[in-house]
Amino acid sequence: MHPWLHFKTITKHKLMVMGYCFRIGLYKQGLLHDLSKYSPAEFLVGCRYYQGDRSPNNAEREATGVSTAWLHHKGRNKHHYEHWVDYSLDDSHVIMGAPMPRKYIAEMVMDRISASRTYMGDAYTCQAPLQYYLKSKNKLWFVHPKTKRDLEALLRILSDHGEEKALHYIKNVYLRK
Template sequence: MHPWLHFKTITRHKLLVMKYCFRIGLYKQGLLHDLSKYSPTEFLVGCKYYQGNRSPNNAEREDRGVSLAWLHHKGRNKHHYEHWVDYSLDGEHVIMGAKMPKKYVAEMVVDRISASRNYLGDAYTDQEPLKYYLKSKEKLWFIHPETKRDLEAMLRILADHGEKKTLDYIRRVYLKRR
């Protein structure tokens, strides 16, 4: 059990996301981001499976075959595309991804930047969040096509033009479009 190390990791992540959310004008989301990680359902699993270089939810999943902490987390945090999976009425699919509101897509982007910074430390570059996304992109059939397009576009802006331009784009262009 590593309660102090886990607490420091999730708090550092939360504060990074909050800083980025404030920079893009999402003040409420910045304050409320990932509060469920402090609940017993998620926090105790995080302490038990803490490794410091990746999500404890992956270790729980490897050990138990499912991550109950992750199921709890994604059900309460709208910045995860998995939160937006629902039954389909299109007659073609059983389940499908619903289109995410832009404010949650924007929060997802800064969440990915923050997670990469948190786990990679000094090895972080602005290309890392895109690299991580591209590893699983083809398997992500359940993300709404527009959400997937927007997420990848912003991660590419980050990789090609850096953090400042990405955050400026999100605040001044992406979140202003109807």
């Protein structure tokens, strides 16, 4: 059990996301981001599976076959595309992704930047969030195509043009459409 280290990690991440959200004008989302990580359902699991260099949810999943903390988390945090899964009305899929509102896609980008910075430390580059996304892109059949398109486009702006230009674009163009 590593309660203090886990608390420091999730708080560092939360404060970083809050700072980024404030920079793009998402003040309420910045304040409320990831508060469920402090709930017993997520915090205690995080303490038990804490490793410091990756999400404890992956360690829980490896140890037990499922991450109960993740199931709790994604159901309460709209900046995860897994939150936006619903039943399909046609026969093409049993479940399908619903389109995410832009403000949650923008928060997701801030979350990915902050998670990469938190876990990678000095090894972080602006390419890291896109590389992380591309590793799992082919498995994301349940994510709405518009959500995938927008997320990848924003991560490519970050990767190709840097953080300042990406944040400027998100705040002044993407969120104003």
